[in-house]
Amino acid sequence: xxxxxxxxxxxxxxxxxxxxxxxxxxxxxxxxxxxxxxxxxxxxxxxxxxxxxxxxxxxxxxxxxxxxxxxxxxxxxxxxxxxxxxxxxxxxxxxxxxxxxxxxxxxxxxxxxxxxxxxxxxxxxxxxxxxxxxxxxxxxxxxxxxxxxxxxxxxxxxxxxxxxxxxxxxxxxxxxxxxxxxxxxxxxxxxxxxxxxxxxxxxxxxxxxxxxxxxxxxxxxxxxxxxxxxxxxxxxxxxxxxxxxxxxxxxxxxxxxxxxxxxxxxxxxxxxxxxxxxxxxxxxxxxxxxxxxxxxxxxxxxxxxxxxxxxxxxxxxxxxxxxxxxxxxxxxxxxxxxxxxxxxxxxxxxxxxxxxxxxxxxxxxxxxxxxxxxxxxxxxxxxxxxxxxxxxxxxxxxxxxxxxxxxxxxxxxxxxxxxxxxxxxxxxxxxxxxxxxxxxxxxxxxxxxxxxxxxxxxxxxxxxxxxxxxxxxxxxxxxxxxxxxxxxxxxxxxxxxxxxxxxxxxxxxxxxxxxxxxxxxxxxxxxxxxxxx
Amino acid sequence: xxxxxxxxxxxxxxxxxxxxxxxxxxxxxxxxxxxxxxxxxxxxxxxxxxxxxxxxxxxxxxxxxxxxxxxxxxxxxxxxxxxxxxxxxxxxxxxxxxxxxxxxxxxxxxxxxxxxxxxxxxxxxxxxxxxxxxxxxxxxxxxxxxxxxxxxxxxxxxxxxxxxxxxxxxxxxxxxxxxxxxxxxxxxxxxxxxxxxxxxxxxxxxxxxxxxxxxxxxxxxxxxxxxxxxxxxxxxxxxxxxxxxxxxxxxxxxxxxxxxxxxxxxxxxxxxxxxxxxxxxxxxxxxxxxxxxxxxxxxxxxxxxxxxxxxxxxxxxxxxxxxxxxxxxxxxxxxxxxxxxxxxxxxxxxxxxxxxxxxxxxxxxxxxxxxxxxx
Numbered sequence: 001x002x003x004x005x006x007x008x009x010x011x012x013x014x015x016x017x018x019x020x021x022x023x024x025x026x027x028x029x030x031x032x033x034x035x036x037x038x039x040x041x042x043x044x045x046x047x048x049x050x051x052x053x054x055x056x057x058x059x060x061x062x063x064x065x066x067x068x069x070x071x072x073x074x075x076x077x078x079x080x081x082x083x084x085x086x087x088x089x090x091x092x093x094x095x096x097x098x099x100x101x102x103x104x105x106x107x108x109x110x111x112x113x114x115x116x117x118x119x120x121x122x123x124x125x126x127x128x129x130x131x132x133x134x135x136x137x138x139x140x141x142x143x144x145x146x147x148x149x150x151x152x153x154x155x156x157x158x159x160x161x162x163x164x165x166x167x168x169x170x171x172x173x174x175x176x177x178x179x180x181x182x183x184x185x186x187x188x189x190x191x192x193x194x195x196x197x198x199x200x201x202x203x204x205x206x207x208x209x210x211x212x213x214x215x216x217x218x219x220x221x222x223x224x225x226x227x228x229x230x231x232x233x234x235x236x237x238x239x240x241x242x243x244x245x246x247x248x249x250x251x252x253x254x255x256x257x258x259x260x261x262x263x264x265x266x267x268x269x270x271x272x273x274x275x276x277x278x279x280x281x282x283x284x285x286x287x288x289x290x291x292x293x294x295x296x297x298x299x300x301x302x303x304x305x306x307x308x309x310x311x312x313x314x315x316x317x318x319x320x321x322x323x324x325x326x327x328x329x330x331x332x333x334x335x336x337x338x339x340x341x342x343x344x345x346x347x348x349x350x351x352x353x354x355x356x357x358x359x360x361x362x363x364x365x366x367x368x369x370x371x372x373x374x375x376x377x378x379x380x381x382x383x384x385x386x387x388x389x390x391x392x393x394x395x396x397x398x399x400x401x402x403x404x405x406x407x408x409x410x411x412x413x414x415x416x417x418x419x420x421x422x423x424x425x426x427x428x429x430x431x432x433x434x435x436x437x438x439x440x441x442x443x444x445x446x447x448x449x450x451x452x453x454x455x456x457x458x459x460x461x462x463x464x465x466x467x468x469x470x471x472x473x474x475x476x477x478x479x480x481x482x483x484x485x486x487x488x489x490x491x492x493x494x495x496x497x498x499x500x501x502x503x504x505x506x507x508x509x510x511x512x513x514x515x516x517x518x519x520x521x522x523x524x525x526x527x528x529x530x531x532x533x
Numbered sequence: 534x535x536x537x538x539x540x541x542x543x544x545x546x547x548x549x550x551x552x553x554x555x556x557x558x559x560x561x562x563x564x565x566x567x568x569x570x571x572x573x574x575x576x577x578x579x580x581x582x583x584x585x586x587x588x589x590x591x592x593x594x595x596x597x598x599x600x601x602x603x604x605x606x607x608x609x610x611x612x613x614x615x616x617x618x619x620x621x622x623x624x625x626x627x628x629x630x631x632x633x634x635x636x637x638x639x640x641x642x643x644x645x646x647x648x649x650x651x652x653x654x655x656x657x658x659x660x661x662x663x664x665x666x667x668x669x670x671x672x673x674x675x676x677x678x679x680x681x682x683x684x685x686x687x688x689x690x691x692x693x694x695x696x697x698x699x700x701x702x703x704x705x706x707x708x709x710x711x712x713x714x715x716x717x718x719x720x721x722x723x724x725x726x727x728x729x730x731x732x733x734x735x736x737x738x739x740x741x742x743x744x745x746x747x748x749x750x751x752x753x754x755x756x757x758x759x760x761x762x763x764x765x766x767x768x769x770x771x772x773x774x775x776x777x778x779x780x781x782x783x784x785x786x787x788x789x790x791x792x793x794x795x796x797x798x799x800x801x802x803x804x805x806x807x808x809x810x811x812x813x814x815x816x817x818x819x820x821x822x823x824x825x826x827x828x829x830x831x832x833x834x835x836x837x838x839x840x841x842x843x844x845x846x847x848x849x850x851x852x853x854x855x856x857x858x859x860x861x862x863x864x865x866x867x868x869x870x871x872x873x874x875x876x877x878x879x880x881x882x883x884x885x886x887x888x889x890x891x892x893x894x895x896x897x898x899x900x901x902x903x904x905x906x907x908x
Contacts, residue, residue: 067691068687070687074763074764074766075763143833148760152720152721152759154719154737155721155761159660159719159720159762159861162832243737243739244737247738248738249721249738250736250739284603284609285609285611286611287613288613288614291614314723314733315736316739319641319645322641322645323641326634326641333626334630338623340590341590344594345618346613347594347597347598347601348601349607349609349610349612350607351602351603351609352597352598352603353603365594370587374583377579377580380576380633382640382730383572383637385730385732386572388732388758389759390758450557450558450559453558453559453561454559455755457725457757458758459760460756460765462696463696464695464696465691
């Protein structure tokens with residue numbers, strides 16, 4: 001297989017002096033089919049979206065700094081909460097993991113590139129188009145989407161601003177991009193593994209991505225379906241979600257959350273995989289239970305399809321339905337517990353050092369577990385009647401997404417930056433980045449548990465005075481976290497431009513094929529497949 | 534900015550003493566019904582289960598991070614995989630979960646039992662207010678935010694119940710099983726009163742049921758908890774629980790008021806009287822979209838000042854106020870307001886902000902439209 005790809009490359013570069021270097025100029029990036037180039041573009045795009053979505057969070061936290069309306073009007077506030085959610089989920093977290101997959105999966109399985117390189121290029125370049133379309137709606141008359149990232153009908157259909165049509169097409173483009181990305185990951189993992197690398201020898205990052213890719217293929221079409229039904233309701237006179245026409249607004253929520261719950265795991269499973277490589281590397285000790293980690297991931301993925309209605313405990317589903325979804329949701333704690341126990345026992349009696357990737361990974365395990373605890377509390381349906389749609393939920397999902405997904409991405413970035421750039425990053429600054437992020441993030445999100453339990457609903461631009469003090473603390477934490485991310489940008493740029501040269505394997509406890517190639521990884525790697533014993 | 538020192542001092546105090554000061558509420562309250570107390574108990578049980586697991590797991594991790602580090606000369610062990618341990622940490626959490634599911638199931642079954650109610654109240658969510666209808670009692674009214682705009686825009690001191698106060702609270706008797714039939718007229722809302730542990734979505738086209746039996750008289754406050762558009766944060770729920778005797782008195786008064794309102798329809802009104810009444814109706818029902826000075830927020834919410842409808846034929850103006858406008862946020866106020874209020878608000882709109890048409894719509898005209906519709 002690799003021989004075929006190689007001969008294509010030779011033809012493509014016929015007449016050039018070098019056969020294996022990247023093309024020159026801007027067109028390199030537009031036309032590239034190289035998994036490393038595309039991975040880098042995904043990661044940069046994701047970081048740009050992270051800053052954009054983050055700046056919207058800053059607007060939200062600035063308005064909530066004190067009670068009363070000071071900075072923005074409620075109509076714009078709603079656009080900010082909506083766009084913040086959409087951009088962070090679809091623009092920051094998902095593309096970051098696709099970027100990591102592009103860079104690392106071929107290196108980890110010993111493949112010369114992704115299986116479908118041209119499609120890879122297309123799935124990346126759809127994203128700027130999708131987000132250009134989405135963000136442009138903020139400048140239209142009537143404003144951008146203002147119905148929350150969950151866009152419940154009929155607020156998002158009959159009562160939506162005109163820009164909702166742009167939003168629908170943007171979601172379609174993101175969905176096409178994700179599905180193509182997922183197909184590529186599956187095709188690469190199943191077809192391009194080096195000889196001797198059986199499925200149960202794959203690094204866990206590859207395993208979790210394989211499972212994530214199947215989740216993506218299963219649920220992105222469902223999301224596309226639900227936005228298409230909205231499009232029909234808005235423009236073609238159907239009444240899928242309009243009660244006045246005999247439709248059903250609750251149907252929207254069932255379809256949306258059938259996508260939405262697996263989506264939650266799409267955003268966390270690859271991070272599980274990454275920290276399952278990083279913790280053993282810095283504990284200098286093998287992962288405690290590789291096999292049980294694989295099975296736990298698969299169980300979580302399976303359960304993610306049968307728990308969607310726990311997002312809808314208050315819509316009035318029948319008692320038996322309520323009980324089923326409560327029990328199924330509680331069950332997720334079992335495989336998740338297996339994972340956490342595995343990470344803890346991997347650390348036990350290791351010989352640990354705490355470089356930035358390990359710091360972020362340990363914080364990931366602890367803080368994600370806190371998010372898991374609040375998730376378990378939310379699973380208890382009668383208690384959920386009190387928690388639902390309050391700041392307790394906001395605290396919960398930010399605990400699983402920020403120290404979960406985002407810290408997982410930071411840990412991965414620091415872990416593999418030497419491989420990508422050929423330089424060591426500045427460890428002192430990276431530690432500062434970690435501690436500032438850690439403190440800022442906890443200050444921002446921990447008090448949200450309190451205001452939520454005290455009765456503050458989510459998605460409101462103004463609140464009663466009893467919530468004032470904790471909101472101010474949250475805002476201070478959020479500004480700290482936000483500002484700190486410019487430090488990350490600085491560290492990465494500094495690392496690209498120079499620094500201590502990185503050896504092929506900069507971490508003495510690290511394992512895997514990616515450390516057998518030089519740093520920085522050459523433009524083409526594993527043109528001849530390695531032998532895995 | 535004077536608040537800053539207080540914030541940090543408060544944080545320290547709270548960390549030091551776990552202070553239970555009202556502004557530092559950190560937990561759910563047990564509430565005032567049997568259901569709310571059992572929900573609170575579930576909340577505390579699952580919370581403590583999480584705390585215990587957290588202490589054990591994080592304890593192991595922190596111990597390991599302090600002791601098992603290379604800087605202390607620790608040599609890495611090489612153990613991995615242990616079927617016994619792995620079975621144990623799968624089965625133990627499962628058993629804990631089953632133990633937790635039992636009381637949760639019991640409470641849930643209780644919450645779902647809406648039978649044998651003594652009083653039925655229909656709760657309807659509108660953008661952005663609640664409508665309460667006492668079924669079989671001929672009493673119904675809207676409940677609007679009562680916080681003045683000046684407080685919201687920081688031009689006046691905010692009072693204690695800022696954003697949690699309404700012009701007309703829902704009044705219920707204590708010691709009585711009250712059933713709520715919850716629905717919505719436009720988008721999805723959610724009716725929540727934390728002290729009663731009742732939260733149920735109000736969904737157009739659906740009628741959801743919920744119930745409560747309040748132990749002690751008092752005023753219990755909550756908010757809409759489903760994003761419902763621009764003023765989602767400004768539609769509080771206030772429930773006033775009265776003793777059974779006081780409730781009976783209140784209900785009789787409301788019935789009398791309803792009868793009086795009907796009489797108003799047949800009264801002869803002047804333009805000035807209607808404009809005066811209409812201004813209040815406008816500020817409560819229309820100003821959040823069309824704005825206090827009728828300038829609107831185009832294109833979502835058109836201006837009324839100088840608009841074709843507000844200075845054109847009265848018939849079209851009555852039609853749009855009465856029936857609303859399909860496919861937009863403009864609601865059909867025919868079902869929401871009394872004949873007098875519809876006539877008043879239209880007359881106001883036609884004579885305010887330089888819309889000096891000088892003409893009026895009378896309550897009788899509205900009544901005629903209503904009767905024609907009902908045939």
